[in-house]
Structures are given as structure tokens and as C-alpha cells.
Amino acid sequence: MKKKILIIGANGYLGAQISIHLANQGYKVSGLCFPEIPNDTNWINLFENLFVSDIRDTKKLAEIAENQYDILIHLVSLDHHQSNASPDFVASVNITPTWNLLDIFTKKGLKKFIFFSTIHIYGKDIAGDIAENYPTNSQNPYALTHCISETICKYYAVNSETDCTIVRLSNSYGSPVFSENNCWWLVVNDLCRQAFSDKKIVLQSDGSPLRDFINGIDVCRAVENIIENGEKNETYHISSGKTYSILELAQIVQKIYKSVYNKQIDILTAKSTQNYPKKYIINNNKLTQIGFSTSVSLDEGVKKIFEYFEKKQL
Ligand SMILES: NC(=O)c1ccc[n+]([C@@H]2O[C@H](COP(=O)([O-])OP(=O)(O)OC[C@H]3O[C@@H](n4cnc5c(N)ncnc54)[C@H](O)[C@@H]3O)[C@@H](O)[C@H]2O)c1
Incomplete structure (x- = not known):
């Protein structure tokens, strides 16, 4: 049962x-x-x-x-x-x-x-x-x-x-089930929303922080x-076990935006602090050992968020 x-x-x-x-x-x-x-x-x-x-x-x-x-x-x-x-x-x-x-x-x-x-x-x-x-x-x-x-x-x-x-x-990250869900501050969602609505991406940092x-x-x-x-x-x-800088993420959003809408958008960064984070990986071996593997790449995930915006006509 x-x-x-x-x-x-x-x-x-x-x-x-x-x-x-x-x-x-x-x-x-x-x-x-x-x-x-x-x-x-x-x-x-x-x-x-x-x-x-x-x-x-x-x-x-x-x-x-x-x-x-x-x-x-x-x-x-x-x-x-x-x-x-x-x-x-x-x-x-x-x-x-x-x-x-x-x-x-x-x-x-x-x-x-x-x-x-x-x-x-x-x-x-x-x-x-x-x-x-x-x-x-x-x-x-x-x-x-x-x-x-x-x-x-x-x-x-x-x-x-x-x-x-x-x-x-x-x-x-990814589109929410309910539009009232508290999710547009999440960084991938936020950068996609900026690209879609503002036709540019403005980073709060110099783009060096790293995330999984x-x-x-x-x-x-x-x-x-x-x-x-x-x-x-x-x-x-x-976790996905893959680490990207925020700038790399912004470049992926920029690339997918270009492939979908055939338009180049700018990425604006804050001034560099010269304080670069150390590299890390959020190891997901324990999860993969019980049968998990990721099924959605960041490129695909970003594309799906643009599809959500289109569907919602935001
Ligand atoms: N979203 C992420 O990327 C992320 C990352 C790491 C950890 N988490 C953790 O995962 C969990 C879920 O995150 P989420 O993104 O869905 O957040 P969310 O804010 O959408 O969900 C929180 C839930 O708590 C409920 N809630 C808040 N106050 C309540 C109260 N007084 N009584 C009853 N319900 C109440 C809300 O209604 C909502 O259903 C959280 O513990 C969060 O810290 C989320």
C-alpha cells in the first residue's frame, strides 16, 4: 500500500x-x-x-x-x-x-x-x-x-x-505552482525575471559569489x-553538485535569452571587492548513492522559467 x-x-x-x-x-x-x-x-x-x-x-x-x-x-x-x-x-x-x-x-x-x-x-x-x-x-x-x-x-x-x-x-529555482509563492528573490528566478521584464541583468555583487x-x-x-x-x-x-559564480549564471541567462528572443541583453555588475570566494562543491554523493541524479540542467531550467513568463503573460 x-x-x-x-x-x-x-x-x-x-x-x-x-x-x-x-x-x-x-x-x-x-x-x-x-x-x-x-x-x-x-x-x-x-x-x-x-x-x-x-x-x-x-x-x-x-x-x-x-x-x-x-x-x-x-x-x-x-x-x-x-x-x-x-x-x-x-x-x-x-x-x-x-x-x-x-x-x-x-x-x-x-x-x-x-x-x-x-x-x-x-x-x-x-x-x-x-x-x-x-x-x-x-x-x-x-x-x-x-x-x-x-x-x-x-x-x-x-x-x-x-x-x-x-x-x-x-x-x-524554477517556476512556482502559485504566483503568490515567495520565490522571486531566489537568484536564478530573480535574474530570469530581470532579463524578461527589464531586458537587462543587474547584479548586486561583482558576480564572484559561488552557488549550487x-x-x-x-x-x-x-x-x-x-x-x-x-x-x-x-x-x-x-544539491546539483555543480558550482557556478553568479556571473556565470547571469551569462547563462543572457545566452538562453538570446537563443529564445534573438536579442542581446547587458549584464551590469557592482564594483569588484577583490575578495574572491574559495571554490567549493556541495557534495551530493550520499544522495546519488541512493539512486538520485539531476534531470534538469541549468540551461533547461532557465528556458523553462522564460516559458512560464510567456504562459503567464507577465
Ligand atoms: N527554496 C530554497 O531554495 C530553499 C533552500 C534551502 C532551504 N530551504 C528550506 O525549505 C523549506 C521550504 O522553503 P520554501 O522555499 O518552500 O519556503 P516558503 O516560504 O515558500 O514556504 C514556507 C512555508 O511555511 C509556511 N508558514 C510560514 N509561517 C507559518 C506559520 N506560522 N504556520 C504555518 N505555516 C507557516 C508558509 O505558508 C509556507 O507554506 C524552508 O524551511 C526553507 O528554509 C529552501
């Missing part, structure tokens, strides 16, 4: 994509949305159950847990910017719910808890081959809160029967791999 999955943060940028992917693979998917369920009947029909609740409402979480899920995927967090608010508030959304969810659902026979963390927990000054045992060095509240939630997961990995899996995602980018379609496939083949209580990078 296909597994029963509860997605916490189902209407979010990643949650909405993961819900569609897993429902299409035949899993019985339920979701928790906030502040409301998106008005899209096709999407709603994919779910066994959809709930609306603030993640801080533990009474509602306990009610939902009565439905007994095999897998819970926890995708709720404030973004980088919102995570700079008061520690009380940020902890109440980014940290305490991880503990409450684990406390409530492990007692109801949950088999697997998947927590979405971030490679930001390694800090900015990373270099070389970054595997999952690389030392953490949180340098902002967003990273810090994910790191603390990871510690809570590791506690339950030891002190409950539930498989507590942590995924550390690099930088996802992974398309949302591949994030969904990686989650499915982890559900089916992941080792108990493991930590996995979800």
Missing part, C-alpha cells in the same frame, strides 16, 4: 511542488496550509486531506496526528529576511514547531520525519569538498534556527522509533528517492 504522507507547508514554494510530485507518484498526500488553502481545484483534488492552521497551534497539530501518517515532511520556516525579526517570534515558527511536531507525531507511530534544512548552516567561508560532516558555522538567524531544529531532529533520532532524516538543500543551484523538479525527485531508499536517521544534501 502506498505511504500516507503529510506535508507541513504544503502551499509554500517547495511544498506545493513536492505535493504534486508525490501525489502523481501515487502516494496518499495530505497537507497543512497557512494562512489559507490556495484557490486551485486541480491542486486541491490531489490531496486526501488539506488542513489550515498556524504551525504554532499545537491543539490542531494533535488533532491532525490522529490520522496516523507514515511520513511527515516539515517545510515551514520564515525566510532569511523574516528570520531577522525578534528571537521570540522567529523561534516560535522556525524552532519550537519542529519540537512540537516530533513530540506529537512520534507518539502516533510516525515512521519517517523529513526536516528541510539548508546549506547556510555551514556559513559563508566554505571551501573544498563539502560533505554532510563539514563543520557547521551559523552566521545568521535563519541558519541558526535551522541548525537548532536539526539538533532537535537528532535528539528524536536517538530517543524515538521514528526515522528522523535531515535534508540540507542548496539553492532551488538545483531545479525544483529535481528537489521533488530527490525527496522521493529519500522516501524510498534513504537510510534511517541520515542527513542528505540535496
